[in-house]
Amino acid sequence: EVQLVQSGGEVKKPGESLKISCEGSGYGFINYWIAWVRQRPGKGLEWMGIVYPDDYDTRYSPSFQGQVTMSADKSISTAYLQWSSLKASDTAVYYCARQRGYRSESGDFYAYYVDVWGKGTTVTVSS
């Protein structure tokens, strides 16, 4: 069974750092992009960016560039999303997802769709 298993919920204070994880199983982890999607309380879905586990290529949505860091460790089939200094506005559920997409020889990326989702990691930032 294809699965993305995310790390547990976190409660942090503003200014603290955090790294959450997403472990893939049941498929060739290195061959698919992993996307991160934010959902603030009561709000819609926001695509944050992607990482390609095979060569660690990362692409960020302009809204999230410089705000978070995406990475992966292909030896343990795990992708990560991290913050160096959390804000209250980072309070949200964060989903990792298997992103179908195409990267051209020139390096341009174009997403097709997300076909597998993790259950989400709830991050609460409060003083």
Place this chain on the structure above:
Amino acid sequence: QSVLTQPPSASGTPGQRVTISCSGSSSNIGSKSVNWYQQFPGTAPKLLIYTNSERPSGVPDRFSGSKSGTSASLAISGLQSEDEAEYYCEAWDDSLNGVVFGGGTKLTVL
């Protein structure tokens, strides 16, 4: 303000046919495929329709998608109480160089 525009709510009675619209522009829906996701409260989204009108295995054929110009639609026929959920459209945007979502439509089965 989402790049793709959906009505915030929709409703129907059991057995009815309901459509949910998604409006975009030439940089997203006008030139790229549209996907739809279904989300129940407290759970992760699920892929419902991809590449405008394709259904993943396991999705009932009551669900269908279409696209015309810079707009797309999700249709649900033979509405059932279990269809009550939030529905999101999504597409790649060439100008933003990223994926954009609609704001979501909450479907209520009366």
